Amino acid sequence: MAKPCVGYLFSYEIFSKNHQSTYLRSEWEFISMADELLRLNGIYKSFAGVRALQGVDLTIERGKINCLVGENGCGKSTLIKIIAGVYKRDAGEIIINGKEYEDLHPIDAIREGIQVIYQDFSLFPNLTVAENIALNEELANGRRLVSWRNVNRIAKDALAKVEVDIPLKARVEEMSVANKQLIAIAKALRQNAQLIIMDEPTSALTEREVSTLFSVIRRLQKQHGIAFLFVSHKLNEVLEISEKMIVMRNGRVVSSGDRSEYDNARLIFEMTGRRITEKSYDFTPDLNQPPLLRVEGLSAEKVLNDIQFELRRGEIVGVTGLLGSGRTQLALALFGMLPTDNGRVYIDEEEVVITSPQDAIQHGIGYVPEDRLTEGLFLEQSISNNVVVRIIDRLRNSMGLLQTRQVKEQANYWVEALSIKTSDPELPVKTLSGGNQQRVVLAKWLASKPRLMILNGPTVGVDVGSKEELHEMIKHLAGEGMGILLISDDIPELLQTCNRILLMRRGHISEEILPKETNENELSAKLIEE
Amino acid sequence: MKRLLSRNETLVAITIIGLILLIGLNNPSFFSLGNIFTLLRTSVVTGILAMGVLIVIVSGGIDVSFTAIAVFGLYVAVKLMKAYMPDAPIWVGFVIASVVGLGLGLINAFFIAQFRLPTLIVTLGTLSMFQGFLLFAIGNEIIRAVPPSMKSFARAAIVRIPMTRGTANLHPAILITIAAIIVTWLLLNYTMLGRGIYALGGSREAAERAGFNVTRIQYFIYGFVGLLSGIAGMTFGSLARQANPQDIVGTELNVIAAVVLGGAQLTGGYGTVLGTVLGVILVVIANSSLILIGVPTVWQRVVIGLIILVGTGIPAIQARRKGKRTVGLADI
Structure with a gap:
């Protein structure tokens, strides 16, 4: 395992001058172990010498809606894949439901109830809604033959939990992006999801679809106690849905805390590390010239x-x-x-x-x-x-x-x-x-x-x-x-x-x-x- | 109703009925039992091969080497039977041809699954390789003196109906085709392996994420195609009462056309057994019966080409219109 690079401690100190870092520490002390679904300590990950993650610390509590924000390339995607067991970390600890994982495989993450909904949803466009929802479960149960009755029962049950009405027999390719997302959520629920991680879930949705998605998320949280980790860079949406903010920059969590402590300006500042002040554009027309x-x-x-x-x-x-x-x-x-x-x-x-x-x-x-x-x-x-x-x-x-x-x-x-x-x-x-x-x-x-x-x-x-x-x-x-x-x-x-x-x-x-x-x-x- | 009409199978069925009416009304002998039995006999080999091609296409691949595998299996089976067991029953020949076909199919699978090579390139290569190897190392002359069991199989019939002129015979080889159809249907619709084939054709990445063992599925697919091709080759030889190493190869496109007409999409993920059966019937009728209404043999190829163009063109245009409409809705 690679040792954390000492050189980076320097830049960490700069960031800890921000008031929120102290908050980060104190917060940990209050979270009791029972509420903790996932905890990452000092996660490091490099790809071919490029450091993607440089000591990420993160906790996710049961039944909370968390938002992970950060600019492109700050390490969000890498972090998700480490939590999902797709990538192996170079150093650090992963504790899920109180159990430490030396070597986390995708199947372990799934068994612990961690479900990732990627941007492409991992659905099969050519198969029906019902089959898309049930397929993973059937496969995980080691079935060799298909019972279509079972498939339909599983799908019906899952969609009922999401409380949406989607035709089971329709092909997924006929579905709108919003419905595909709900199908992906239904699929995740069937696999006993405790934590659903959604990667940029709203990037292709209209405003109304976003609000439907949010109400589904809130309901699942309330009724089934499911935690969410929302990865996004749309700040207004993040501010609307989240209960806890996690901000990443340059491969680190630079700030995290209760939603109430954040507003748009602070999020931008944490994400970019600088204050962005744009001046409006002044223009005085030259009326002697014809319009272009x-x-x-x-x-x-x-x-x-x-x-x-x-x-x-x-x-x-x-x-x-x-x-x-x-x-x-x-x-x-x-x-x-x-x-x-x-x-x-x-x-x-x-x-x-x-x-x-x-x-x-x-x-x-x-x-x-x-x-x-x-x-x-x-x-x-x-x-x-x-x-x-x-x-x-x-x-x-x-x-x-x-x-x-x-x-x-x-x-x-x-x-x-x-x-x-x-x-x-x-x-x-x-x-x-x-x-x-x-x-x-x-x-x-x-x-x-x-x-x-x-x-x-x-x-x-x-x-x-x-x-x-x-x-x-x-x-x-x-x-x-x-x-x-x-x-x-x-x-x-x-x-x-x-x-x-x-x-x-x-x-x-x-x-x-x-x-x-x-x-x-x-x-x-x-x-x-x- | 709308759903039924928009299905590709319906379109093909309508075309078949139209073609049958066109031919039958002009030449009533088309409807004779003798002609129908002959048509069935003609569809036997194409039918078996089409089932193999169907599952390859559903998985998102393509196989053009299956004809070479078929003739390879046939020729090796006949040669072995003649040399070592001239009096063996016909099923021995089928077993040999299947095993040879399976082996050659697994060679395809090895290149495709292990090195992730494009399926068209691999099977184009093996098409040439298999046939070249057959002609060079195993034999290049036509074997006309086939074992007696093959000769008697060629004359066998499950139904014999005396007609005014001769008898109408239904050949038992049709049972092989029916078996292949049923097995493929069960496989595709009622086994996880079959659903895995659809899943693989729909999205390889998602199939891997869902936990399908894609390598194993690919080994199965190309092995299965090989096996079916071996059987088809042996059937062809038994019906023709000879083993000609130049036969079958060159008819790939006919079979692929039948599968594509039946609604399978070359991009993978779509295709049904029913559609493929209809596609085979359409191609066989067009191939062998247009002559009954005076379309010269040379023109038949043109007609087949036309059917393919129209038959695959209409669904493609429909799909694009549908696509445009949804884009429009999202935009407006």
Whole structure:
């Protein structure tokens, strides 16, 4: 076993100056052994010399809802896998239900009632709901033959505990993400779960689905005494559901304690180790210049209704609205991906017709889609290939062949300019974290020097620190004269980044709001009012 | 009702009925008992092979070497019988062919499970290897003088119905196919192993997490395909009364087409025994009966190709439409 590295004690001391560390100690003394479901002492774990966990201490009590927050790469996932027995720790103690485990295997964790629901849910899309719920149990019982009656009984029983109504005979692939999650929970319950660990459970859920999930979680906690460990970086949700907070940074638990001691600002501070203060974006229009983009009466059947607005050089205009308000459709229409029935679009006061992405690109419009993984990037391809894909024509020599040196120069330039964290631009994009992938998408568009960038949810799934850096980058681009249309439902993001916000409702721009004249609460209230 | 209509099996069944009506109304001899028995006899080998291919495809793999395994099993069985036990009963031949098939199938399994190689690459390789080895090391001439037990098996019948011209014979080999169908059906639907095959095809990672022993499942799958192929090969030889090392190989795509038409998806996880049986019937009718309505033999291949394109195209387009609709809903 590797010994804890002495060098890290130094940085630990810095953190212990924060008041919460003392709290951490005293809390342990009060927890009686009987309430303790899981205790980790000084867990260390390295991968090929990179320290992922550096002495994690953690306790989880029975029947409590815990939230584990931290930026990407802080060691959350590694920690979960150590608790689940998937990874072996290098050093430290794991005590589950009062029993110390020298060598924790996945099967031990399951027997002790620890269930992990991964982001992909580990469900079989091609099998029925009933079978998905019952399969693990049947397998664990060493059955060789399938009793369909038994399968249905198990599934019915499990879904009754969750108190949701999901058709047993339907295939899982037909289910929404929210239902898949409930199925995964039902499956976990059948295996005598004491502690359910959920990895980023809300990342693909709508607001209503999140509240259903939360009520299910609360009920299971109350009626069955099940503890939860919620891993997330959505701070507002974390603050809503949790009873106990656990914050990780750089492979350590830097702070933990009762929910009541935390608010948004403190969580951000603990996660990033610095105070993040974003200044709002100031913009004074130069009225002598024509607007960069002017949209008049833009309509598309059922989704867009008489859209009218202007956008000037250097402006960051936010577009917000609930799902279904038409905010994404507006972007798609401007980028030529959604046919419109009516309306005119002017660029520099010259009318343009955009019926395909090619047209839009020709007029200097760039679009960073919401789902960068499927629409914005070639994940298997290298970072540098992704960066130059939009300008590949410009990098050809007279023979029509690609000039590899120029490709490299471009890639290196953008990797540096957007501080994309990678050891080598030739590595595939999928090796990057979410925030860095988003930068590659940006780089790809910036390389082609667009005049108008449409950004759809640019910081979805990006953690707090990177988010701030992306915002700064967006402001910088606007400062250099690019026009930016920022589509988002992240209210703080809109207020901090935009100089104007367009609120959409049922395909129509219902209001124009100036960030200076509103605040978070007012804007969220406006967002949901009918 | 809607569920029934959207099922792939229903679509294939409707196509079969349409085709039968088209052929039968133009040429009533199609409905004669003699013709029906002949059709059944023609589907025997394809039917057995299709069951093996079905479970491979359900598991998310593909096997193209099964025809080489079939002919290998047949040729070795006939050669051994002739050399050492010319008077042995027919089941000895079946046992030899099955054992040989099982062995060759396990070679596939070894490469696939142990080295995690893509199944298409492995079986493309072994297809060539098995046949090459057969021709080079075991024999390349056609054995026409097969053991007497094979000859009498070829003439056997479980039902003999005298007709105006000759008799209509139902060959007992159909029982082998029926047995293969029942075994595969039970296996896929009522054993954990079978559910494991579906699970593996649905998501390999989830199958591993759930505790399925994926390596063992793969050994079983390719071994089972080998075994069925050996049996199919022996059946083919017995019906043809010869062992030709060049036979069977080249019909892989026919069998795979039957399975895919029956609703199995090449991406794995989907496919039923009923669908596959219907797929086999469709392919066999199209292959052997279009001539009854005057479609020349050369055109039959075109028709088969067309059926495959339309038959697999419609469900694919339906699936994509459905997918689009859900995306739209989430978005709006």
